Amino acid sequence: MAEAAGALHKTPLYDLHLELGGKMVPFAGYEMPVQFPPGVKKEHLHTRDRAGLFDVSHMGQLILRGDNAAAALEALVPVDIIGLPEGKQRYALFTNDQGGVLDDLMVTNQGDCLYLVVNAACKAQDIAHLEANLPGGIALERLDDRALVALQGPAAGEVMARLAPETAGMVFMDARRVTIDGADCFVSRSGYTGEDGFEISIPADRAEDLARQLLACEEVEPIGLGARDSLRLEAGLCLYGHDLDASTTPVEASLIWAISKERRADGVRPGGFPGADIVLEQVASKQVSRKRVGLLGQGRAPVREGAELFDAEGRAIGGVTSGTFGPSAEASIAMAYVSAEFAAPDTEVFAEVRGKRLPMRVCKMPFVPQRYHRG
Structure with missing residues (x-):
């Protein structure tokens, strides 16, 4: 639901977005650029080919301090936080008593504290939690x-090595x-595009200077929310509130890999x-009624969020949670939840789009190869 314009927050890069011709839209309580003059497709392909700069200042940045901060946070997530090495980052999930996902987040051990990045739309509830x-x-x-910002x-x-030579030796999930x-x-x-890249937290009053330095590099262009969404979808990455929510367990969401072996x-x-009995029983039995899957369309028509899915006999079997035409995949791609019996790769399903039922095939994700820098 869109918020009144007067109620929207602005990031420290708001004026720069306007200067660069950004088309501003309400998003998670902020005015954010959905695209710049080149358009979503060109921004997407430029990021895959060279480098894109994203403003993600709407995300929540938090610090936890205290002798037992790791143990305290570990009591809220199915992830090994106590064993997280200094200078490393890890993907985590807040769960509720039913095993549902309250939010997904990144956790970094900075040595003297834990640094968390949470989703913008969940920021207030995560802090309260x-x-x-x-x-x-x-x-x-x-x-x-x-x-x-994310490069x-x-x-x-x-x-990045031009601005900070010491970053050259970093590998994926180093911090x-x-x-x-x-x-x-x-x-x-790290980042949320499937590409190599960095996320940079910087004092707000220095953000525009840094952004201008990065944009002065001939490889770098500004990228909006539209391409950020198509990039993360091609990479098979969930968007909270769409592909994940409080009624969905990590096992249903095909995120068993995010449940650390130490916590199983x-x-x-x-x-x-929270919800450990439910989640760990699902891990052990591998029995859930529905699963998150990738879908590949046989035509070029995009299948959007909300499209209902059917089997060959016309029975409803699930629904699409994210969908687009992937500029790099060069195909109609989607994430969806389907009844577990239809979750096997190569299963044919049908998506209803404007009264027509379009054939799609269950496929493994990501839709394009991930290219994180692992050294």
């Missing part, structure tokens, strides 16, 4: 005075404190997170 469940002695700090694409490493032009930054070699029934610290 942490405040309600963290024990005494753990301090939660909001980093409202910092911006966050993504095969040229990202070369571009470190870096000084860029005198500004204290948190840099991780036969692990060294089994369970202990």
Whole structure:
């Protein structure tokens, strides 16, 4: 639901977006650029070919401090936080008592604290969830005075090394404190496009300077939310509120890999997170009524979120949660939840689009190869 324009927040890069011709739209309570003059398809392909700069300052940045901060956070996620090495980042999930996903987030061990990045639309609820469940002695700090940008694409490493040579030795999911032009930054070699890249947290008053330096590099172009969405979908990455929600367990969402082996029934610290009995039973039995799958269309017509799915006999079997025509995949692609019996690769299903039922095939994700820099 769109918010009143007067209620929307602006990121530190708002004026720069306008200067660059960004088309601004309401998103998660912020005015954000959905695209720039080249358009979504060209922005998408430029990121895959060279490097794109994304404003993700609407995301929530948080710090947890305290001697037992890792154990306290681990009690809220099915992930190994206690064993997370300093200078490393990990994908995590907040779960509820039914095993549903409240949000997905990134957690970094910065040595003296844990640094969290949470989704913009879930920021307030995540903070309330942490405040309600963290024990005494753990301090939660909001980093409202910092911006966050993502540099993504095969040229990202070369571009970053010009500004901060020490980033050249980083590999996927490494994180470190870096000084860029005198500004204290948190840099991780990560992102949400399936490409090599970096996310850079920087003081808000230095964000525009950094963005201009990056955009001055001939490889880099500004990229909006439209291409960010098509890039992450091609990479098989979930968007919270669409492909994940509080009624969906990690197993239903095909995110078993995000449940650390240390936290499983036969692990060294089994369970202990909200909904653990439900989630770990699903892990052990591999029995769920529905599964998140990838779908590949046989034609070029995009199949959008909300499209209902049917089997060959016309029985409803699920629905699409994300869908588009993938500029790099050169095909109609979608994520969907289907009844478990239809989740096997190569199963044919039919998506209803404007009264027609279009054939699609269940396929493995990602739809294009991921190219993270693993060294």
